[in-house]
Amino acid sequence: xxxxxxxxxxxxxxxxxxxxxxxxxxxxxxxxxxxxxxxxxxxxxxxxxxxxxxxxxxxxxxxxxxxxxxxxxxxxxxxxxxxxxxxxxxxxxxxxxxxxxxxxxxxxxxxxxxxxxxxxxxxxxxxxxxxxxxxxxxxxxxxxxxxxxxxxxxxxxxxxxxxxxxxxxxxxxxxxxxxxxxxxxxxxxxxxxxxxxxxxxxxxxxxxxxxxxxxxxxxxxxxxxxxxxxxxxxxxxxxxxxxxxxxxxxxxxxxxxxxxxxxxxxxxxxxxxxxxxxxxxxxxxxxxxxxxxxxxxxxxxxxxxxxxxxxxxxxxxxxxxxxxxxxxxxxxxxxxxxxxxxxxxxxxxxxxxxxxxxxxxxxxxxxxxxxxxxxxxxxxxxxxxxxxxxxxxxxxxxxxxxxxxxxxxxxxxxxxxxxxxxxxxxxxxxxxxxxxxxxxxxxxxxxxxxxxxxxxxxxxxxxxxxxxxxxxxxxxxxxxx
Ligand SMILES: Cc1ncc(COP(=O)(O)O)c(C=O)c1O
Numbered sequence: 001x002x003x004x005x006x007x008x009x010x011x012x013x014x015x016x017x018x019x020x021x022x023x024x025x026x027x028x029x030x031x032x033x034x035x036x037x038x039x040x041x042x043x044x045x046x047x048x049x050x051x052x053x054x055x056x057x058x059x060x061x062x063x064x065x066x067x068x069x070x071x072x073x074x075x076x077x078x079x080x081x082x083x084x085x086x087x088x089x090x091x092x093x094x095x096x097x098x099x100x101x102x103x104x105x106x107x108x109x110x111x112x113x114x115x116x117x118x119x120x121x122x123x124x125x126x127x128x129x130x131x132x133x134x135x136x137x138x139x140x141x142x143x144x145x146x147x148x149x150x151x152x153x154x155x156x157x158x159x160x161x162x163x164x165x166x167x168x169x170x171x172x173x174x175x176x177x178x179x180x181x182x183x184x185x186x187x188x189x190x191x192x193x194x195x196x197x198x199x200x201x202x203x204x205x206x207x208x209x210x211x212x213x214x215x216x217x218x219x220x221x222x223x224x225x226x227x228x229x230x231x232x233x234x235x236x237x238x239x240x241x242x243x244x245x246x247x248x249x250x251x252x253x254x255x256x257x258x259x260x261x262x263x264x265x266x267x268x269x270x271x272x273x274x275x276x277x278x279x280x281x282x283x284x285x286x287x288x289x290x291x292x293x294x295x296x297x298x299x300x301x302x303x304x305x306x307x308x309x310x311x312x313x314x315x316x317x318x319x320x321x322x323x324x325x326x327x328x329x330x331x332x333x334x335x336x337x338x339x340x341x342x343x344x345x346x347x348x349x350x351x352x353x354x355x356x357x358x359x360x361x362x363x364x365x366x367x368x369x370x371x372x373x374x375x376x377x378x379x380x381x382x383x384x385x386x387x388x389x390x391x392x393x394x395x396x397x398x399x400x401x402x403x404x405x406x407x408x409x410x411x412x413x414x415x416x417x418x419x420x421x422x423x424x425x426x427x428x429x430x431x432x433x434x435x436x437x438x439x440x441x442x443x444x445x446x447x448x449x450x451x452x453x454x455x456x457x458x459x460x461x462x463x464x465x466x467x468x469x470x471x472x473x474x475x476x477x478x479x480x481x
Contacts, residue, residue, distance in 0.1 A: 281306045
């Protein structure tokens with residue numbers, strides 16, 4: 001079935017579905033009514049009001065969202081990378097429905113099958129990848145996974161000072177906000193005693209040291225080594241051989257930081273420094289995990305073994321908020337991490353475990369590694385053509401299906417956050433055209449200068465849908481630059 005046929009079939013389904021919904025559902029409200037209620041009773045503190053008029057959607061399927069007029073929007077954001085296997089994925093849905101019909105509720109202090117089975121799957125996946133035995137601990141989302149990893153590191157090292165990267169994002173709870181680099185995430189909330197020591201990310205296109213990555217010899221890593229070697233820099237005591245830092249929280253490819261892909265050898269170089277000075281490595285895979293980059297964990301591209309991995313988002317394909325951490329046995333065995341070290345009411349919830357188990361099964365049964373690598377290359381090639389065509393695209397880059405477009409001014413390099421914002425808003429209007437049909441485009445933006453469009457398609461995207469995405473992006477840049 002062609003993309004257009006697929007869209008049309010979905011449209012027809014939507015027409016009848018919405019009409020039925022309107023008739024049957026006493027709660028049905030028009031968009032205008034919803035906006036009125038929202039204005040009066042809903043907080044503006046979350047991100048819904050980032051646009052002057054919040055966007056309302058009524059349905060989703062595959063990689064499309066549908067608005068009240070049944071206009072399809074190709075989604076290159078996918079609930080902030082929480083739905084790598086596409087919306088309404090039948091297989092995950094069926095598993096969850098089966099769980100609802102069998103054991104939907106169970107207190108988190110009792111054991112049941114899928115909690116154990118999912119832990120086993122993740123632990124064994126890591127034995128296979130890193131030759132490292134470990135254990136898994138769950139919680140209800142990404143930020144909570146970061147919190148638990150912080151506790152684990154503090155429990156093991158008795159240190160509360162951490163490294164994190166410029167542009168790093170690890171969540172918005174108070175503990176996680178200490179590791180999230182942007183000051184705007186902490187500014188309204190007073191003093192943060194445990195704020196991380198922030199270190200420059202290998203953002204080579206805009207290197208903070210003004211170097212070039214083909215000739216710098218990992219200058220940024222050497223700078224960090226120098227800080228450790230300097231007895232008066234506050235990181236290390238040469239006489240006791242003790243570092244003041246417990247762990248480095250990293251994203252192997254930065255997510256909110258703008259989908260920045262470090263050079264191939266970077267993390268190996270960094271790990272040497274961390275090992276030399278006794279600092280643990282916490283690998284945040286909350287956004288880049290579950291085949292976003294073509295591997296289960298993005299850190300696999302860099303051939304280093306982390307001490308802890310945090311994960312969330314796409315573990316359940318968005319069907320239940322579930323996150324967690326895996327850690328090496330030494331850090332998390334029952335002797336050092338005994339019963340009750342940390343816990344929450346819903347941490348081991350059965351709907352999430354069942355969804356997660358089915359997501360892992362799906363990844364195990366197909367060759368996502370090859371497929372994502374090939375589709376990612378195809379998509380990036382399309383974006384490179386746009387880079388040549390549009391002066392206001394400074395550069396494009398990506399790893400697997402984690403891709404970015406840097407919006408720049410006429411000079412071809414200066415970041416242009418307004419253009420990235422306008423492109424996003426224009427896509428939401430739903431008045432683009434593809435093969436004679438009206439449609440929209442959902443993008444996300446981020447980065448150190450807020451000028452990058454970050455493309456996060458489902459890893460199940462088809463080649464025809466990639467063509468469609470490239471054409472729609474082309475239309476947006478043609479309109480706005
Ligand atoms: C890398 C990373 N870590 C942590 C988080 C926080 O996850 P959550 O929003 O589920 O709390 C995010 C969310 O975007 C993220 O991208």
